[in-house]
Amino acid sequence: MKPFEEGCPIPNAHTRCAEARYFLVECLLHYHSPQPFLHNLNAFIQALRNITFMLQSEEGLPSGFNAWYEAKRGEMRNINPLRRFVEARNIVVKQSSLTAKSTVMCGLFQGRRMKLSMKMDIKPFTETERLLTTTSKFVCDFFLGGKHSIIGEQAGIERAWVVEELGEGEVMSNCIDALNYMIVLIEQAHQLFGTGSGLEIIRLKDMREFTVMLETDADPSLVKKWGWLEG
Numbered sequence: 001m002k003p004f005e006e007g008c009p010i011p012n013a014h015t016r017c018a019e020a021r022y023f024l025v026e027c028l029l030h031y032h033s034p035q036p037f038l039h040n041l042n043a044f045i046q047a048l049r050n051i052t053f054m055l056q057s058e059e060g061l062p063s064g065f066n067a068w069y070e071a072k073r074g075e076m077r078n079i080n081p082l083r084r085f086v087e088a089r090n091i092v093v094k095q096s097s098l099t100a101k102s103t104v105m106c107g108l109f110q111g112r113r114m115k116l117s118m119k120m121d122i123k124p125f126t127e128t129e130r131l132l133t134t135t136s137k138f139v140c141d142f143f144l145g146g147k148h149s150i151i152g153e154q155a156g157i158e159r160a161w162v163v164e165e166l167g168e169g170e171v172m173s174n175c176i177d178a179l180n181y182m183i184v185l186i187e188q189a190h191q192l193f194g195t196g197s198g199l200e201i202i203r204l205k206d207m208r209e210f211t212v213m214l215e216t217d218a219d220p221s222l223v224k225k226w227g228w229l230e231g
């Protein structure tokens with residue numbers, strides 16, 4: 001499948017870059033469902049690696065390409081986070097699974113900011129939505145006095161994924177940085193042919209849009225039920 005073939009000088013690399021972007025967005029959309037999240041993360045890591053494999057084997061590359069790409073290769077080798085993605089891809093393809101860890105914090109939120117957290121003994125690979133049921137009851141009974149009278153105050157769960165092999169910290173931030181590097185690389189490659197890729201880098205205002213699941217995310221009808229629409 002080469003949807004970018006028409007007019008695109010590097011259709012294979014371009015397609016793989018769009019594919020990596022697709023899987024990254026799927027990861028964000030499945031952040032609270034461990035199995036789909038990890039399937040998409042594995043797919044992302046492989047698609048990301050395929051971008052440069054494809055770029056090197058494109059046909060009809062212009063004369064300046066090799067010198068440019070050699071410089072880029074040197075640059076990529078010296079960027080530790082990018083090297084980690086290459087190594088992680090080898091683990092996914094050849095050896096075993098990555099070491100994915102997930103932590104969750106349950107509690108009372110104002111907007112997407114946690115006000116009070118509570119300890120809950122849970123299995124980390126449980127779907128967030130299942131944990132939310134227990135959290136909601138607890139928060140409503142003990143923190144909110146059985147009511148939802150303050151707009152924006154409700155139960156929620158903040159999840160974090162860390163994959164040791166891809167570096168410290170929340171894994172999607174690392175993925176976004178790596179993908180954005182590749183999107184810029186593919187854009188520059190297009191420019192060598194005097195054209196553009198049209199691929200946009202990923203900019204997130206607030207990761208909590210994805211890492212936090214509120215009661216009203218799981219059930220949007222609650223906004224009306226709690227009377228938050230009036231006034």
Ligand SMILES: [Zn+2]
Nearest residue numbers: 004008014197
């Ligand atoms: Zn293109």
